[in-house]
Amino acid sequence: MIQQALLHPMARTRTISQAQYENLASFRFALRQFLRFSEQAAQAAGVTPQQHQALLAIKGFPGRSRLTVGELAERLQVAHHSTVGLVDRLVLEKLVKRDASKEDRRQVFVSLTKRGEKLLESLSSVHHEELRRVGPEIQALLERIGGVK
Structure with missing residues (x-):
């Protein structure tokens, strides 16, 4: 997908202004600051950033409180074996916790334990506060980049 976009004829002929480079760099910097905050918050809570992402992916999966290992791999964008x-x-x-599917024993569901729920709630609370703080800056950068509201 990304390679196709880079090879697209329009991608090679479009001129990017200095202001656009500055806006993209500022946006990437703001995102990286938030991600660094998130990494540090996870580590302070005693989990790795990827473990935190997994807990959030499980809790935030649309319409269900559990998901398969394959669905989790997709949400995290990592290999199934990882x-x-x-x-x-x-x-x-x-x-x-893991639970085998009653319909298909090959399928394994993953859901949060009470301990996982409590840890995620704590982490999510500090993330919401940080997003309230940096959100207006990120929104302004998005609007400068391309009119995304």
């Missing part, structure tokens, strides 16, 4: 290892570590920490 997700299995991540889930193994989360189970050891008692943050998630």
